[in-house]
Amino acid sequence: MTPVTSVEGKAYPFGRKNVDTDVIIPAHYLKTITRAGLGRGAFETVRAEPGNVFEDPAYAGAPILIAGDNFGCGSSREHAAWALGDMGVKAVIAPSYSDIFSGNAFKNGIVAVVLPQEAIDRLLEVAKDNPITVDLESMSVTTPFQDRFSFEMDPFRRDCLINGLDEIGLTMAREEKIGAYEAVMAAERAWL
Amino acid sequence: MTQPRTLYDKIWDAHVVEKRDDGTCLIYIDRHLVHEVTSPQAFEGLRAAGRKVRRPDLTLAVPDHNLPTTARLDAAGHRLPIADPESAQQLAALEANAPAFGIRYIDAVAPEQGIVHVVGPEQGFTLPGTTLVCGDSHTAAHGALGALAFGIGTSEVEHVLATQTLLLKQSKTMEVRVDGTLGFGVGPKDVILAIIGKIGAAGGTGYVIEYTGSVIRDMSIEGRLTVSNMAIEGGARSGLIAPDEKTFAYLNGRPMAPSGEAWEKALAWWKTLPTDAQAVYDRVVTLDATDISPSLTWGTSPEDVVPITGVVPDPESFADPSKQAAARKSLDYMGLTPGTRMQDVEVQNIFIGSCTNSRIEDLRQAAAIARGRHVAGNVRQALVVPGSGLVKRQAEAEGLDRIFIEAGFEWREPGCSMCLAMNPDKVPAGERCASTSNRNFVGRQGPGARTHLVSPAMAAAAAVTGRLTDVRDLLGEAA
Ligand code: SF4
Numbered sequence: 140m141t142p143v144t145s146v147e148g149k150a151y152p153f154g155r156k157n158v159d160t161d162v163i164i165p166a167h168y169l170k171t172i173t174r175a176g177l178g179r180g181a182f183e184t185v186r187a188e189p190g191n192v193f194e195d196p197a198y199a200g201a202p203i204l205i206a207g208d209n210f211g212c213g214s215s216r217e218h219a220a221w222a223l224g225d226m227g228v229k230a231v232i233a234p235s236y237s238d239i240f241s242g243n244a245f246k247n248g249i250v251a252v253v254l255p256q257e258a259i260d261r262l263l264e265v266a267k268d269n270p271i272t273v274d275l276e277s278m279s280v281t282t283p284f285q286d287r288f289s290f291e292m293d294p295f296r297r298d299c300l301i302n303g304l305d306e307i308g309l310t311m312a313r314e315e316k317i318g319a320y321e322a323v324m325a326a327e328r329a330w331l
Numbered sequence: 332m333t334q335p336r337t338l339y340d341k342i343w344d345a346h347v348v349e350k351r352d353d354g355t356c357l358i359y360i361d362r363h364l365v366h367e368v369t370s371p372q373a374f375e376g377l378r379a380a381g382r383k384v385r386r387p388d389l390t391l392a393v394p395d396h397n398l399p400t401t402a403r404l405d406a407a408g409h410r411l412p413i414a415d416p417e418s419a420q421q422l423a424a425l426e427a428n429a430p431a432f433g434i435r436y437i438d439a440v441a442p443e444q445g446i447v448h449v450v451g452p453e454q455g456f457t458l459p460g461t462t463l464v465c466g467d468s469h470t471a472a473h474g475a476l477g478a479l480a481f482g483i484g485t486s487e488v489e490h491v492l493a494t495q496t497l498l499l500k501q502s503k504t505m506e507v508r509v510d511g512t513l514g515f516g517v518g519p520k521d522v523i524l525a526i527i528g529k530i531g532a533a534g535g536t537g538y539v540i541e542y543t544g545s546v547i548r549d550m551s552i553e554g555r556l557t558v559s560n561m562a563i564e565g566g567a568r569s570g571l572i573a574p575d576e577k578t579f580a581y582l583n584g585r586p587m588a589p590s591g592e593a594w595e596k597a598l599a600w601w602k603t604l605p606t607d608a609q610a611v612y613d614r615v616v617t618l619d620a621t622d623i624s625p626s627l628t629w630g631t632s633p634e635d636v637v638p639i640t641g642v643v644p645d646p647e648s649f650a651d652p653s654k655q656a657a658a659r660k661s662l663d664y665m666g667l668t669p670g671t672r673m674q675d676v677e678v679q680n681i682f683i684g685s686c687t688n689s690r691i692e693d694l695r696q697a698a699a700i701a702r703g704r705h706v707a708g709n710v711r712q713a714l715v716v717p718g719s720g721l722v723k724r725q726a727e728a729e730g731l732d733r734i735f736i737e738a739g740f741e742w743r744e745p746g747c748s749m750c751l752a753m754n755p756d757k758v759p760a761g762e763r764c765a766s767t768s769n770r771n772f773v774g775r776q777g778p779g780a781r782t783h784l785v786s787p788a789m790a791a792a793a794a795v796t797g798r799l800t801d802v803r804d805l806l807g808e809a810a
Contacts, residue, residue: 247486
C-alpha cells in the first residue's frame with residue numbers, strides 16, 4: 140500500500156446521510172474481476188441528479204469527500220472503496236460509517252475521518268470554494284480559515300496508513316501463533 | 332468462577348489467536364464461504380503475492396449471484412452458455428480459482444448448488460460456535476445456528492484465504508428480545524421488519540445482535556435464518572441465536588456436519604454456548620409479539636416499515652428533519668403519495684426467493700396462498716426461485732412447483748435472482764415489486780425498480796390480487 144500522511148485539496152461537499160453502497164457503486168458494476176476502473180460507475184444515480192457535486196467541474200478530481208451519517212451502509216462490497224479510490228478520493232469525512240465500509244476503506248488506503256455533525260456542517264460550507272487538509276500525523280482536519288478539527292483514529296490503522304503496511308503480510312508473520320492455535324483446536328474441537 | 336458471558340463472548344473467546352495491546356484480536360476463522368462476485372480480486376491478490384490458501388479444507392465455494400435462473404442444461408444435458416459476457420467471466424474465474432487453490436467447489440449444475448447462505452446451513456458446513464465469514468453482508472444469516480457469522484470485504488476475503496484469521500475488535504452486544512406469541516398470519520419476516528423498524532437501519536452499528544425470547548425459541552430454523560439474515564439491515568454485522576435442540580436436530584446427519592463420536596463431542600460443547608443467566612448485554616431492546624402485524628416497507632431503507640393495514644406516511648410526520656428529507660426522496664422514487672393505503676398500491680412484479688426467504692418453509696407458506704388461485708392480470712412477472720437445488724427438489728417432491736405453475740408463477744433454478752440485479756432477473760424501471768428479499772435500496776432490483784419487502788405469504792398474496800395485500804384476508808378469519 141502507498142503510505143498516506145496527509146490529504147490536501149478540494150473536497151466534494153456532498154453531505155448526504157445514509158449513503159448506501161448501491162449509491163456509491165451500483166450492483167451492475169460488480170461484475171468486474173479486477174480492482175481498477177470502477178470510478179466511472181461511482182455515484183451513478185447521484186450524477187444523474189441536476190446540480191450534483193460529482194458532475195460539477197469545480198470539484199473534478201477532488202481527493203476528499205464530505206458525507207453525512209452512516210456513510211457506506213448496506214452491502215459488504217469492497218467495490219465501494221475501490222470505486223472511491225479509482226475516482227481519486229483518498230479521504231472521506233463523515234460523522235459515522237458502516238463498520239464494513241470503514242474497514243474496507245482502510246484496507247485500500249482511504250482515510251475515513253469521523254467528525255461531529257457541527258464540524259461537517261462547517262466543512263461543507265468551506266469546501267464549496269476552498270481546499271481542506273486531512274492530516275494523519277496531527278490527526279486533524281484544517282481549513283484555510285484557521286478551523287482545526289481533531290479526530291481520533293485506531294492507532295494500528297493509523298500506523299498502517301502512514302507506513303503503507305500490508306495487513307496480510309503482518310498477519311503471516313504471526314504464523315507460529317496461528318499454528319499453535321490450530322494444534323490446540325485439532326485436539327479440543329476435532330470436529331472442525 | 333468465570334464471569335458470566337454472552338453467547339457472543341463465548342464464541343469470541345474460543346477464537347482468539349492473539350490479543351494485542353490495543354485490544355485488537357487476531358481471530359481464527361473456522362468456516363469461509365466464497366462466491367463469484369467478491370472473490371476474483373482476492374485470488375488475484377494471492378497470485379500477485381505468491382500466496383496459497385492456508386486451509387482449503389475450511390473453505391467452500393459456490394456460484395450464486397450472477398447465475399441466470401433459467402434452465403442451465405440443454406435437452407442433451409450440456410451446460411448452456413451464459414449470455415452476459417461479464418457474468419460468464421466472473422463465474423469462469425471462480426470455476427478456475429477454486430481448483431487452482433484446492434478449494435471445495437459446488438458447480439452451477441450440481442444438485443447442491445444454491446445461494447451461499449442457504450447452502451452453508453443445508454450442508455452442515457455452518458455449525459454452532461464457529462466463526463464463519465463470507466464476502467457478503469447477509470452472512471449474518473448463519474447466526475441462526477449459533478455461529479458468529481459476518482460479511483467481509485474482498486481484502487478480508489484475501490486475508491482469510493491466506494491466513495485463516497482476521498484482525499478484529501470485539502463488538503458490543505445487543506439483546507433483541509421478542510416475547511409473546513405471534514398473531515395470526517404473522518411470520519419471521521414480519522418479526523425482523525418490525526425489529527428494524529424499531530431500532531432503525533443504523534441502530535445496530537457496532538453491535539452484534541442476539542435474538543432471544545419466546546418468539547425466537549418457538550421459531551423453526553428456517554424462520555430463524557430469515558430473522559438473523561437481516562441483522563445487517565439493522566446495522567449489525569452479525570445476528571446470533573442460541574443453539575438448542577432444534578438446531579441440533581436440524582444439523583444431525585447433514586453431509587458436512589460431524590457424525591458419530593465427533594458429533595457427541597461437538598454437541599457437548601455446543602450445549603455450553605448459550606448466554607449465561609447473569610450475563611449483561613450492552614443494550615437491550617424488547618418487542619412484544621402482539622404488537623407485530625404483517626408488515627412491509629414503503630420506502631428505500633429497510634427501516635421504512637409499516638403494517639399492511641397502514642398508509643404511506645407523510646414525510647412531515649417525522650421529527651428529524653433529515654429523515655423528512657430522506658422520506659420525501661424515497662416517496663418520490665417509490666412513486667407514492669402520503670396517505671395512500673398500502674393495500675391500494677398495485678404491483679407488477681413478484682419475487683419469492685433470496686437468502687432471506689427461499690427455504691422450503693418459505694415456499695410452503697407462499698404455496699398455501701397460491702393454491703387454487705391465479706396471478707392477477709396486472710402482474711407481469713411472478714418468480715419463485717428456490718434457494719438451492721435441494722430446496723427445489725424437496726418442493727417438487729411436495730408438489731409445490733405444480734401449485735405455483737398452475738397459479739401462473741414461474742418456477743426457476745436456484746440463485747440470487749431478482750434480489751439484486753446482477754443476473755437477467757430484474758424489475759423494470761418504474762415498476763413495483765413485492766419482494767421477499769432483504770434490501771429495498773434505490774436500484775437494488777434494477778435501475779429505477781421500486782421494492783416493497785414482504786414475507787413469502789404476503790408476496791404470494793400480492794401476486795394473486797395484483798396489489799399489496801393483507802395476507803390474513805386470504806387465510807380466512809382468525810380462529
Ligand atoms: S440472495 Fe440477495 S442478499 Fe442473499 S446473497 Fe444473494 S444477492 Fe445477497
